[in-house]
Amino acid sequence: MSLLRHIASRGFLPLHSLRSISTIRVMCDKSAVSSSEKKVDDPMRILQDGRNHRPDNMEKRFLVWAGKYKSLEEVPPTVPQETMEKARNKIRIKIANYMMLATIVGCIGFVYSGKQAAKRGESVQKMNMDWHKQINETSSK
Template identity: 40%
Template structure:
């Protein structure tokens, strides 16, 4: 019975303590980029896993927003370039036809030589 009581007390005391983690240099940068701390000097020696996870999730969201913006900008750029090519009467069909005609001419020249 005494051993069960000791286990129960150990479990109770552990459940109230938050496990801490000593952040690496990379994790310190993540905490700063996420806006949790202003400078590296302000970061405590140990931080909770929850704080670190929240900072990582915030960075993931920021990176996702940047990737969305870059994708939209790339799409807009491709539309603009496509319209410029259409004004120059360039299309994949016309480029392929010209390439095939040039290859036929080269084949004919090689055949006659």
């Protein structure tokens, strides 16, 4: 606590926060947890702790697509949270890679299409001039 007082006296930490730090230490004391809360035998308690996850149908497909399980039938009713997070991360990376590939293919396709239109003599400037000519003709009638 003397280090915190020293930091507070130098102006890096407000003095009133010293009281809140000691309160936080009391609130985060692990010995205050009752023995009934420490039991982990109940499967629902494991789910509430966040160590296991009950995947839905889409998440089961993610687990299979990420390569953790061979088929949907092999996916257990509860999966460790770390496994689910790793599968989600793999799916995010795969989707990002496919989106990059689709973007590159789309860009190449549009470049090719633009070059073909240029060979035919089509351009945005020519289309704009034709549109203005058509508007001027209809307004003069």
